[in-house]
Amino acid sequence: MNGKVVILGAGAVGTTVATYLKRHTCHEVTVFSSDTHTAYSQCGIPFVLEGVIHDFPDLIVRPLDAFVDMGIDLHLETTVKRIDANSQKVISDAGIFEYDHLVIATGSLPFVPPIDGKELDGVFTLHTLSDGMKINSSINDASRVLIIGAGGIGTELAGSLAVRGITVTMVEALPQVLPLTIDPDMALLVQQHLNSLGVLVVTGAHVNSINGKQHVRSVSVQGDTVPTGIVPSDVVIVATGLKPLSGIARDAGYKIGITGGIVTDEHLRVSADGGILDNVYAGGECAEVKEFVTCSPFISRLGSAARRMARVIGENIAGQDAVYPPTLSPNVVVVGEVTAGSVGITSHTATLNDISVVCGISEGRTRAGYFPGGSQINAKLIFSNRRLVGAQVVAREGVKERIDALSLAIRMGATVDDLLEWETAYAPSVSMIIDPVTFAADDAKMKMDGLA
């Protein structure tokens, strides 16, 4: 095989597809990105702002030379204006490029609501390495930072800046932090930890305006339950979600789904009026895939999902028949010292989808009671027709791995009885004799059987 592959985007999907193709095929590979940097860890940015990671270049996991050495034709800071689907060409700042296979991995952009004053100096979003650098050079220990939005990025950032000693206020329109990924009872644990770090969390509140002449000076916040107030702020970070960068695909005639992402089939191929295209793929945050539990259209924000999609796209371009199955996209957010993880659907999503659920909860410790250094751990399991459909865990350790286990449990169709037969390991320094997850399953089963 010796065709031309053009990849739009040099994030996790773009670079992984390019690398895969260079390793396993003889294709010419050209990659475009509007970003200044590539192959860096977006998820690591809050840790640099916190001071745990020394500096931003530490987040670059692969130097540019590595791509050049592999023979990848990489164009950074380059805008792709248009895809000419008929002639199979991409029109960019750097010229016109033909393709045999096209991969759209343009990612996402922060969504900024139309708030008065959003263009003032000192107002940022946090998406790229450059964003992180700008924020870093704008804050100092005396800064008062206001974060709009308490999703994953907002809460991680609030935790990081608070640990650094900065005065942080976080404003969230919905009545809880992390509203898309965990239930209110579990979110309260995260909110309490943020409070303990000194973060003022204002939920159920809107930002009316960002105030200042050239530079932000304050933010007007209107609460559902709190009085309207003016919060003095030196820096404002807008973290109100992301929108898929799918415009260029839409302009080319490719189908866009209700999520705003590019519709893909199980091979991650895009479709147009004439049906599914055999040589155009989309992956990552610009692509709409299927969620595992509900089978609804879904956009996965995860680097791990991106890597899997890239592998599927790479294998398909290499002539294999690879499939990207519906995704659970298990999620962990590290807020200060606490990790909050979730997989599958929340109670709220269940209600939206008319799925009747029974929840089991438990509170335990990550190590034997007498062992130093352990942490409180809270687990919540969500069952529908006795089958696990969602799980949430909050603790200072052991969260990611338990969420992983429960991700497998959901995918394999585990019932509450399977979870009760599940044997877990024990040593005083790393666990309780019976894992807290087992107790949560026990709680759910008692409710199902009408015993609780």
Place this chain on the structure above:
Amino acid sequence: MNGKVVILGAGAVGTTVATYLKRHTCHEVTVFSSDTHTAYSQCGIPFVLEGVIHDFPDLIVRPLDAFVDMGIDLHLETTVKRIDANSQKVISDAGIFEYDHLVIATGSLPFVPPIDGKELDGVFTLHTLSDGMKINSSINDASRVLIIGAGGIGTELAGSLAVRGITVTMVEALPQVLPLTIDPDMALLVQQHLNSLGVLVVTGAHVNSINGKQHVRSVSVQGDTVPTGIVPSDVVIVATGLKPLSGIARDAGYKIGITGGIVTDEHLRVSADGGILDNVYAGGECAEVKEFVTCSPFISRLGSAARRMARVIGENIAGQDAVYPPTLSPNVVVVGEVTAGSVGITSHTATLNDISVVCGISEGRTRAGYFPGGSQINAKLIFSNRRLVGAQVVAREGVKERIDALSLAIRMGATVDDLLEWETAYAPSVSMIIDPVTFAADDAKMKMDGLA
């Protein structure tokens, strides 16, 4: 229900059955134990010897009063001489007790091979809290300790004493440490860590004699590959395995299996010549159950398994129909700073059982490469007919939870393809983008498909 329940043994099974029955039934409950203490964490003893846990009483998870307050008739330091099965009576130091239900949870005793000098002062086994106290008062920072046996107890103890600064030699007859639970390649990682802590590990070697007049002075070690030598030793700890305390059951006419444990059915009932007995149960380290992968007779050493068996016995005495399914008994051993975990069968057990297997291995990190505090992590997955039958993980963090996930995977019948579809969560402070377990599955699949 208002019958008489007699329980032989006040370990994890005995106390849990007693507590369950007092909570859920009106039975009279009498418990006998030859031990001086009860309701303590056996697994915590090495950590007291290490100095991580302050003192032995910290390991007592429930005070004696708690059992008295519940109305449990608890007899410590009491020998039960005989079960009279016909008249349903137990004959003990403390008198004769009738029973309607009998629970045999006598546990195990250390197996000490017939070595010359094993009765000298300074030679110990480590099984009870009292054993721990005796060892603790016999060692000081100048001690030279020799441990015979590199199983779970021996390696944990070697790690603990080495961390405390004591000179430790460990002698193991088989060619690797942890021979019953992990494969040689994974065991080497544990052995290297022991070496790094200053422990001299001599594998493939036998102890010919323990030498001294009244008190041990040295140990004669004869190696397969090392020259015979005299190792000066102030303290010798024999950790060459455990044997089930099933003599009293054998004498009562109950069936004993090839493991030396009391044969139980799926309800954990024992059997005699006349068949299964409806009112006599055995659980814990004196009971023979079924191993999950091979369905072979098996004795589980785990406190977590004991707790599950106790629950099943308690429910059955309470009139329910509870079943103890074949067990995987996932296992973790904490050796210094390293945790070694395993579940299912090893390559060696597979060979013994004529099971043909394919193994996948991987080496990764527990956190993003740029994130401080992470650890090397090694994973090994063992497949038979593409189905997971065993797993081993060695690292400084995240071992127990991964072993738990793989315990569930084996129980649910996960194939290599299921493990490759398994989605894991990612945050730089708690994981790699793709979990090392996934890479091990990938490695195994490549071997199965003839690509590696």
